[in-house]
Amino acid sequence: MSDIKTIAVLTSGGDAPGMNAAIRAVVRTAVAGGMNVKGVMRGYTGLLGGEFIDLSRRSVSDIARLGGTIIYTARCPEFMTQEGPAKAARILKDAGIDGLIVIGGDGSFRGAQALAANGANVIGIPGTIDLDIGCTDYTIGFDTAVNTAVSAIDNIKDTSMSHERCSIIEVMGRNAGYIALWCEIANGADGILIPEKDEFDEQDLIDNILSNRKKGKTHHIIINAEGIGNSTRLAKRIENATGIETRATVLGHIQRGGTPSAKDRVYAATMGAYAVDLLAGGARNRIIAYKDGKFTDFPIDEALKMKKTIDEYQFMISRLIAMY
Numbered sequence: 184m185s186d187i188k189t190i191a192v193l194t195s196g197g198d199a200p201g202m203n204a205a206i207r208a209v210v211r212t213a214v215a216g217g218m219n220v221k222g223v224m225r226g227y228t229g230l231l232g233g234e235f236i237d238l239s240r241r242s243v244s245d246i247a248r249l250g251g252t253i254i255y256t257a258r259c260p261e262f263m264t265q266e267g268p269a270k271a272a273r274i275l276k277d278a279g280i281d282g283l284i285v286i287g288g289d290g291s292f293r294g295a296q297a298l299a300a301n302g303a304n305v306i307g308i309p310g311t312i313d314l315d316i317g318c319t320d321y322t323i324g325f326d327t328a329v330n331t332a333v334s335a336i337d338n339i340k341d342t343s344m345s346h347e348r349c350s351i352i353e354v355m356g357r358n359a360g361y362i363a364l365w366c367e368i369a370n371g372a373d374g375i376l377i378p379e380k381d382e383f384d385e386q387d388l389i390d391n392i393l394s395n396r397k398k399g400k401t402h403h404i405i406i407n408a409e410g411i412g413n414s415t416r417l418a419k420r421i422e423n424a425t426g427i428e429t430r431a432t433v434l435g436h437i438q439r440g441g442t443p444s445a446k447d448r449v450y451a452a453t454m455g456a457y458a459v460d461l462l463a464g465g466a467r468n469r470i471i472a473y474k475d476g477k478f479t480d481f482p483i484d485e486a487l488k489m490k491k492t493i494d495e496y497q498f499m500i501s502r503l504i505a506m507y
C-alpha cells in the first residue's frame with residue numbers, strides 16, 4: 184500500500200458525457216479512503232496555470248446526470264513542448280499532489296506519458312466519444328454519443344422518406360469510424376464512409392443508390408464519418424450523378440453533449456473508483472481499460488502502443504444486413 188494523501192483530477196481534450204460521473208466517483212472513493220482531492224480546472228492549461236480547486240463529497244453532489252465536465256476541459260498546445268510537462272510535474276510536486284487522474288483521449292494520455300517521464304504519477308481514464316483508444320473496448324461518452332446520433336438519424340430518415348430524398352449524415356469520430364459503423368448497424372444505410380476503409384469507391388456508392396431506387400427504395404441514407412471529408416460537396420456530386428435530390432446534415436457537437444446514458448454513468452463511475460484504488464494500492468502510471476468484458480489496466484507506455492482498428496466482422500455484417 185502507498186501513503187498517498189492528496190490526489191488531483193482533470194479532464195482534457197474533447198468533453199464526453201459521463202466525465203462528471205467519473206469525477207464524482209474519484210472524489211467520493213478518495214475521500215472515503217482518507218485522501219484529499221483537488222480538481223484541476225481546464226485540463227493541462229489549468230495545470231500549467233496552477234488552477235486547483237478543492238473537491239469535497241458535497242461539491243460533486245448530483246453531477247452524475249450532467250453532460251460536459253464541471254471542471255472544464257481544454258486543448259493545450261504548450262503541453263506538446265518539452266518544457267510544458269516538465270513545468271507541470273514541478274507544479275504537481277509543489278502542490279503536494281501524489282497522484283493525478285487524467286480523464287481524456289489518446290492525446291491526453293500522451294500528455295500523461297510526458298508527465299510520467301518527468302516524475303509524476305498519472306492514471307488515465309479513457310474519455311472520448313470517438314472510441315479510438317487501442318487498449319480499451321469502452322471509452323466514456325461513446326454510448327451516449329452514438330445513441331444521440333442514432334436518434335438524430337431516425338429523425339432525418341422521416342423527412343428523407345417523405346421527400347424521397349437521399350440524405351448524407353456526417354457523424355463525429357475524428358479519424359475513427361466507430362460512431363458511423365454503429366449508426367449504420369442501428370439505422371441501416373445505403374452506404375457508409377469511414378476513415379479505416381478510405382479506399383471506398385464513390386461510383387459504387389452511386390451505383391448502389393441507383394440500383395436500390397430501381398428495386399423500389401424511395402429514400403437513401405449515407406453515413407459519413409467526419410474523417411472522410413466534406414458531406415455537402417459529396418451530396419452535390421451524388422445529386423448530379425443520380426438525379427435524386429440530396430441533402431447533407433452535419434450532426435456536429437450535439438453528439439458531445441446531453442444527459443449521459445446509464446452505461447456511461449456506470450462505467451465511468453467504475454473507472455473513477457478503480458483509478459483511486461490503483462493509486463491507493465501503490466500503482467504508478469497506468470491507463471484503465473475495459474477489455475474482453477473486464478475492467479483492467481495497462482502501463483501507459485504499453486497502452487499507447489496498442490492500435491485501434493475497426494471490427495472487421497462488424498464492418499462485414501453492417502454491409503450485409505444493409506442490403507436492400
Ligand code: ADP
Pocket residue numbers: 195196197227257258259260261262263264287288289290291292293294295297310311
Ligand atoms: P484527446 O485527449 O481527446 O485525444 P487531444 O488530442 O486534443 O484530445 O489532446 C488533448 C491535449 O493533450 C492536447 O491539447 C495537449 O495538451 C495534450 N497532448 C496531446 N498530444 C500530446 C503529446 N504528444 N505530448 C504531450 N501532450 C499532448
Ligand code: F6P
Pocket residue numbers: 197288311312313355356357358409439
Ligand atoms: O475527440 C472528440 C471530437 O468530438 C472528435 O470526434 C472531433 O473530431 C473533435 O473532437 C472536434 O473537436 P472540437 O470540439 O475542438 O471541434
